[in-house]
Amino acid sequence: MEKHSLHINGKTLPVISVTTLIVGSGAASLNCADRLHQYGQRDLAIVTEDLKGGTSYNTGSDKQTYYKLAVAGPEPDSPYEMAKALFNGGSMHGDLALIEALGSLEGFYHLASIGVPFPHNYLGAYVGYKTDHDPLQRATSVGPWTSKQMVECLLCEVKRREIPIFDLHDVIALIVECDRIFGVIAIDKTQLSTEHYGLVIFQAENVVFGVGGPGGLYQTSVYPACHLGAIGLALEAGAKAVNLTESQYGLASTKFRWNVSGTYQQVIPRYISTNQAGEDEQEFLNEYFPSTGKLGTAIFLKGYQWPFDPRKIPNYGSSLIDVLVYIETVQKGRRVFMDFRENLRGDGLTPFCFKELEPEAYAYLQRSEALFGTPIERLAKMNPLAIDLYRQHGIDLCSEPLEIAVCAQHNNGGLSGDLWWESNIAHLFPIGEVSGSHGVYRPGGSALNSGQVGALRTAQKIAHCYQERHTSFESFTPLAERKVQDMLTLIEELLRNSAQNVSISDFRQEFQERMTNTAAHIRKLDKVKEALEAAYQQIQRASQQSLSSREELSTALANRQLAIAHAAYLQAIKTYLEAGGGSRGSYLVLSEQGQEILTQTGTLWKYAPEVPKFREQVLETVIGADGRYQSEFKPRRPIPQEEFWFETVWQTYREGTVFQS
Structure with missing residues (x-):
């Protein structure tokens, strides 16, 4: 690592030069740093807005899942079988599915070896369980905080290796020239009062972009409030995106942002709604279900069918609950709660009775020895940690109901990458959730595996092909100067704005409401x-935000890149719908000519079914010279079937040409 200075407009800006810069401090980013150092790369650094502020560190569920190849039990498994499970979700490239399957065990055992406490039995078998869209028992977990414990163990490795970390640095721009990245510009939030507004320039041969999902795009969101995402920076620079139509939405608590999946649903809590004052309590689901047994079973199934899925609406399926919660909260303006203190009263139906549950729900509770008591008593029996988790955040499920909504949770789409996770912008590697390697449906927990495998592949490519610096500081200087000048102009315009301009909070609320209302699960x-045209107009107003102090600079600039990003998502959704795409994944496409959900929900709630041909395609999105996005369908690549002969593989590996593919 070298240090230089750059003089622009009478201001002296610090420059940090490294071979590889890793942006972000989630599980994928930290693993990439650890692997690079393991492969002998020493000239690297991490830059992050908050070392423990990402989604990996701050999210989970009742039993957060890690998905890998099955290595215990009598059922046979193979990388090709796992690849099929990933590929069959639709709109995922087959070679990426196979890579994620082949790399899953290396990623998993690396985590286990550095201290992540994945459970095994007395024989040493890492036993598993089935998760959604999983044909075998490939899932494992260390409890509610699986990804947090991954971060903690990986961070210990990074610190042990003494890899430099630049904390409290917000990356605000990428330095890209001729489809090649040369570095980034960041704001050191501890130096905002300086003449150069805390700007720091990082020169890098390679940039690993592990900035997480677009948490700041939605008003109703389970992403941690501190995590915004930064995909807009790469989109603005010309990075290609894929499958931005595909995100996951599901029920989550709103006071403390957390997914209410798994055991929270399997204990069958009451669902109640109130007016905004918390009065006029109603078991609002009762009028839509034919019996308490059917309702209780749908609630139970919501546990491992947690993401909203249009295929699980018919016949009083579990995802009907998401639609009814949306109607209650958005259309009727009421508040919805899960109440664990008593069983379903069955107002208008028969009282709750275990024997009325359908066999799947009854058998699960029976095997769990939980055919007794109230939901909170069953939860204490089956998963006491789930109660403790909320208690740690000031919510006592024993004495109060839990307010919920249908929230944005995960982006299956993201930035496009090749077989080594390299973007169309050379030397830029999007990894983790910002990488769009997933398809429409994916097994629960596969995102954590994908992040670890993508980090490994990135580290291998850099270590074997991009390990040397080829750009001198003198050559870098004019590239940096142009981008820094643009950012200084923008910053100074923001600081000059009067208090009469739109506030940064109102500016953010505008695009968040737009995304929740038009680009979420409905x-x-x-x-x-309409939303897309409004989005382009809002981007033009990004420099007009009103700041009360320099401390709000990072927020205003984050708003700008999020506004740029939300136009890309809306463009992709528009292209898909115009092509005749229907309901799939985790969203419902409303259509007057579509299928009726229920008679009680009325004619407004008809939806277009999925069109299978779109599963054989991916949707690519890229920004044009005019600042507007274009989206185009491309056929997905199949799972590779060629024979891998050891002698030829050994030769390409010895020669290093395997990393050039």
Whole structure:
């Protein structure tokens, strides 16, 4: 690592030069840093806005899942079988599915070796369980905080290796020239009062971009409030995105942002709604279900069918609950709660009775020795940690109901990468959730595996192909100067704005409401078209935000890149709907000619079914010279079937040409 200075407009800005810069401090980023150092790369550094502020460190569920190849039990498994499970979700490239399957055990055992306490039995078998879209028992977990414990163990490795970390640095721009990245510009939030506003320039041969999902895009969101995401920086620089139509949405608590999946649903809590004052309590689901047994079973199934899925609406399926919660909260303006203190009263139906549950729910509770008591008593029996987790955040499930909503949770799409996770912008590697390697449906927990495998592949590519610096500081200087000048102009314009301009909070609320209302789990073409034009107009107003102090600079600049990003998402959704795409994944496409959900929900709630041909395609999105996005369908690549002969593989590995593919 070298240090230089750059003089622009009478200001002296610090420059840090490294071979590889890793942006972000989640599980994928930290693993990439650890692996690079393991491969002998010493000239690297991590830059992050908050070392423990990412999604990996701050999210989980009742039993957060890690998905890998099955290595215990009598059922046979193979990388090709796992690849099929990933590929069959639709709109995922087959070679990436196979890579994620082949790398899953190396990623998993690396985590186990550095201290992540994945459970095994007395024989040493890492036993598993089934998760959603999983044909075998490939899932494992260390409890509610699996990804947090991954971060903690990986961070210990990074610190042990003495890899430099630049904390409290917000990356605000990428330095890209001729489809090649040369570095980034960041704001050191501890130096905002300086003449150069805390700007720091990082020169890098390679940039690993592990900035997480677009947490700041939605108003109703389970992403941690401190995590915004930064995909807009790469989109603005010309990075290609894929499958931005595909995100996951599901029920989550709102006071403390947390997914209410798994055991929270399997204990069958009451669902109640109130007016905004917390009065007029109603078991609002009762009028839509034919019996308490059917309702209780749907709630139970919501546990491991947690993400909203249009295929699970018919026949009083579990995802009907998400639609009804949305109607209650958004259309009727009421508040919805899960109440663990008593069983379903069955107002208008028969009282709750275990024997009325369908066999799947009854058998699960029976095997769990939980056919007794109230939901909170069953939860204490089956998963006491789930109660403790909320208690740690000031919510006592024993004495109060839990307010919930249907929230944005995970982005299956993201930035496009090749077989080594390299972007169309050379030497830029999007890894973790910002990488769009997933398809429409994915087994629960596969995102954690994907992040670890992507980090490994990135580290291998850099260590074997991009390990040397080829750009001198003198050559870098004019590239940096142009981008820094643009950012200084923008910053100074923001600081000059009067208090009469739109506040940064109002500016953010505008695009968040737009995304929640038109681009979340309920979508309609005419509304998306209107939203897209409004999005482009809002981008033009990004420099007009009003700041009360320099401390709000990072927030205003984050708002700008999020506004740029939300236009890309809306463009992709518009293209998909205009092509005739229907309901799939985790969203419902409303159509007057579509299928009726229920008679009680009325004619407004008809939806278009999925069109299978779109599963054989991926949707790529990239920004044009005019600042507007274009989206285009491309056929997905199949799972590779060629024979891998050891002698030829050994030769390409010895020669290093395997890393050039």
